[in-house]
Amino acid sequence: MASELTCKELVELVTEYLDGQLPADELERFEEHLVYCGPCVTHIEQMRETIRVAGGLREEDLDAAVADDLLAAFRGWREGAA
């Protein structure tokens, strides 16, 4: 096994890294790599921004008809509970 992680290996591990799931030894090699490799730091920044953009998405609303049915169901439940 080579002493250092290659960039190609690192990019496969980014999600594990961001989830804090890299085992200690691998995490150390990963961090050491980031100390000397600007491009990999940039790649991880891109992933972080990607996650941020995804977090900015909102699901569209349900169809009005479906939403109306749900509201009716809610009111029915509330009457019953009263």
Added chain:
Amino acid sequence: MTSAHFSSREDALLVDALRRGDEAAFVELVGRYGALMLRVARLYVPTRSVAEEVVQETWLGVLRGIDRFEGRSSFKTWLLRILTNIAKTRAVREGRSVPFSALAQAELETSEPSVDPDRFFPQGERWANYWASSPPRFDELPESQLLSSETLAVAREAIDGLPDAQRTVITMRDVAGFASEDVCEVLGLSEGNQRVLLHRARTRVRRALELHFKAGEA
């Protein structure tokens, strides 16, 4: 721009209101999770209209069970758990019961590199497998561009174009903010498989964004 993640604390306040029969709270919760519920239900049952029925049944189940919800898990996890249970039962009735894990397995069978191999020095070269050139930074773009409706649309399109299991995992994790363990539980995935699907999904969205920003420079 605020994140679309709804915190468990915010949800808990709405749940309290819901218990008191607050209609606005119900409408708000449906607004938050209804569309996601429909997407997930649709993975199990054959048609959209059956999926809508599953969503309906789920909310009824939630209302009937709301007094028993102790808040040990987050509301949204509880909600999705009820949904998938109802969806699976319904799927059997519809004569179609492909578990989500089977769907995921099919996707996991193939492998795809996270980054175009062309971006690295090739095997056999002196510095094989290291970046041949640096990728462009996203975080140096102005905030207004990064979270513009245009950028969001690119991300939305990329996510919508993902295979089912990848799309579901990234939607639950990154769009809706579910925790890793909760996604695994709701979808019946191992941590490892969930992470592979998430990784691939994020990889594709990242690439779409990179191409989009690059095109903007041209």
Added chain:
Amino acid sequence: MKAFKFLLPGRVAPFSGFRWPVGEWVESGDEVACTAGIHACEAKHLSFWLLDELWEIELGESIARGRHKLVARSGRLTGRVEAWDMQAGDEFGAACVERVRELAARRPEAAGHLADLAGWAPHVRPAAVASLAARAFEAVQGENGYDDERAAQAAWLVGRLGLDVAA
């Protein structure tokens, strides 16, 4: 115990973004100092962590030892090693290139590595030169070559920076 810690400008930790105070004890779990303890290194592993600022750090109770790092429950920056500056970084890089030059003189298959390294060294960060040089040795002499070069890098740093490495 005494150890060393590299930080980004302004005493900022590279992975957590935490801004270190000087002279005050920091407990791991404090804010975002470090999720898994305070990280530092011994002198022999300095070349793995090269960043802008070098600090001496006093560590509290040990939690773990990584391959090239120490992990403790707490730490306190005791003083900056002012001798580690851009000039020293450039000299460090030049010294790495020299060792690879000597290697290439003995082992012609390292000639390509030398040419690349000599070209890049003035333009990349010291940590990159360190890694490239060590990998050049590894390509020719395997894991032992890698380890020897890393040791030579550490020895150079201790000497040039006048580091006190007594425990």
